[in-house]
Amino acid sequence: MSSGLTLRIDLDSDVPAYRQIVDGLRILLVNGKLAPGSELPSVRRIAVDLGVHFNTVAEAYRTLAEEGWLELRHGRGATVVKRDAPAASAEKVTEFRHRLRALVAEMQSQGASAAKLSVELRTAANELDL
Amino acid sequence: MKLAILFTILPLALVAVIFQVMPLLTRRGIFFSATVDPEFPQSSDGRRLLRSYRLQAALWTVLAFALAALSATTRPAFGASLPVLILVAGIGFSYWLKFREVHERYGLRRPEVRETSLSPAEEKQSINLWLVIPPFVAIAAVAFYLNAHWSQIPDQFPVHWGVNGQPNRWASRDLAGVYGTLLMGTVMNLLCLGFAWALLRMSRKSMMRYVTVRMLEVLLYPLTFSFVVVSLLPLMRIPLWLAPSVMLAFIAGIFFWSYRKITAPSAPDEVPEPQNDSYWKAGVFYYNPNDPAIFVSKRVGIGYTMNFANKMSWVVLVGILLIALLPVLLVRK
Numbered sequence: 001m002s003s004g005l006t007l008r009i010d011l012d013s014d015v016p017a018y019r020q021i022v023d024g025l026r027i028l029l030v031n032g033k034l035a036p037g038s039e040l041p042s043v044r045r046i047a048v049d050l051g052v053h054f055n056t057v058a059e060a061y062r063t064l065a066e067e068g069w070l071e072l073r074h075g076r077g078a079t080v081v082k083r084d085a086p087a088a089s090a091e092k093v094t095e096f097r098h099r100l101r102a103l104v105a106e107m108q109s110q111g112a113s114a115a116k117l118s119v120e121l122r123t124a125a126n127e128l129d130l
Numbered sequence: 131m132k133l134a135i136l137f138t139i140l141p142l143a144l145v146a147v148i149f150q151v152m153p154l155l156t157r158r159g160i161f162f163s164a165t166v167d168p169e170f171p172q173s174s175d176g177r178r179l180l181r182s183y184r185l186q187a188a189l190w191t192v193l194a195f196a197l198a199a200l201s202a203t204t205r206p207a208f209g210a211s212l213p214v215l216i217l218v219a220g221i222g223f224s225y226w227l228k229f230r231e232v233h234e235r236y237g238l239r240r241p242e243v244r245e246t247s248l249s250p251a252e253e254k255q256s257i258n259l260w261l262v263i264p265p266f267v268a269i270a271a272v273a274f275y276l277n278a279h280w281s282q283i284p285d286q287f288p289v290h291w292g293v294n295g296q297p298n299r300w301a302s303r304d305l306a307g308v309y310g311t312l313l314m315g316t317v318m319n320l321l322c323l324g325f326a327w328a329l330l331r332m333s334r335k336s337m338m339r340y341v342t343v344r345m346l347e348v349l350l351y352p353l354t355f356s357f358v359v360v361s362l363l364p365l366m367r368i369p370l371w372l373a374p375s376v377m378l379a380f381i382a383g384i385f386f387w388s389y390r391k392i393t394a395p396s397a398p399d400e401v402p403e404p405q406n407d408s409y410w411k412a413g414v415f416y417y418n419p420n421d422p423a424i425f426v427s428k429r430v431g432i433g434y435t436m437n438f439a440n441k442m443s444w445v446v447l448v449g450i451l452l453i454a455l456l457p458v459l460l461v462r463k
Binding site: 005006007009010011040047048049051052 | 241242243244245246247248249331333334335404420421422
């Protein structure tokens with residue numbers, strides 16, 4: 001099910017490798033490219049391929065397991081499980097709003113217009129098939 | 131005496147030739163182990179650096195040959211070992227100087243973008259059992275044959291020969307003497323398989339890995355042939371030159387196949403290893419504490435080197451040395 005899919009990270013980026021792995025996998029989980037039943041490679045193989053510490057990948061898998069996306073298999077990889085979307089709590093919505101505002105401010109400070117931001121947001125939502 | 135001179139000149143000439151062509155045995159975008167523009171080696175600066183390195187290598191070669199000629203008359207016991215050591219150290223130093231110059235003046239910093247397939251099926255690569263079992267079967271068959279013809283084995287028989295073709299080590303007709311050579315062959319085969327297995331688990335997937343694992347699997351055949359021939363010598367008349375000839379022919383064939391495979395136009399243009407030159411000490415020693423891979427493909431030549439920042443690399447290195455020394459210790463006993 002996960003054949004042909006790849007995970008890419010930039011080790012020169014300011015974003016930590018752990019966050020890039022979680023974000024990269026979550027995108028594939030949200031848009032359904034990693035469907036329930038799909039098996040993910042072992043922590044060892046992902047870590048060796050990406051050139052990051054085993055704990056970095058294990059932590060990323062644990063985070064996604066806590067979010068309900070994955071079921072971890074001891075000493076092996078992980079399996080994507082069927083997940084009921086939880087209702088976002090008021091606190092979570094507030095947290096996302098703060099993060100989004102910070103991101104929008106950063107983009108605007110780099111010269112992206114409000115119209116451009118709007119297009120980018122809609123494109124991202126469409127890509128994730130929301 | 132003539133053979134002894136040949137065995138002094140041959141290693142020196144071989145090392146000198148390898149060092150002359152070494153800068154060319156690399157992938158595009160790497161020059162003297164440093165990351166450069168793919169067109170740089172053809173530029174005037176690139177050609178100047180190559181010429182300068184080759185001249186220095188030639189001077190070290192002349193010095194090594196002079197030393198070999200001197201030691202042949204005064205200290206013949208040294209053979210080629212000291213001149214080869216000086217040759218390797220001297221040219222190695224020249225190579226390091228060139229690496230430093232290329233890295234500092236012309237080096238590039240490529241983005242460290244890494245990618246992995248999310249298909250678990252790619253983990254199912256393994257050692258080809260159908261390929262590696264026959265050598266072990268052959269060793270077992272020869273052991274049975276020796277057991278069946280035990281009474282025909284002489285009380286004393288040669289197991290090692292000098293460069294002049296004369297035996298210089300003998301064994302007795304006992305368990306260690308008769309089966310020791312086969313045991314050594316088994317240990318050497320297991321060492322090759324152990325290395326192939328470790329490579330599959332502790333390195334990144336690439337054409338280089340595929341080729342190296344196949345090389346190690348196929349290497350079992352000439353190794354087994356050599357040990358089987360030696361263990362059968364007390365019972366059969368087999369020409370001494372046969373084992374080293376088969377070994378050389380096999381190794382030449384394996385290297386030719388590997389080179390063709392890696393340089394084939396259909397071979398994927400992949401560079402799965404970290405790009406940053408700072409991980410390569412002196413251009414040849416890989417040292418990256420953040421990388422869990424133990425084996426990384428070399429920047430120059432065919433094969434793998436180790437990540438010396440990983441403690442497991444040292445454990446593996448000591449393990450390989452101990453296993454390699456085991457046959458020597460057994461024979462000395």
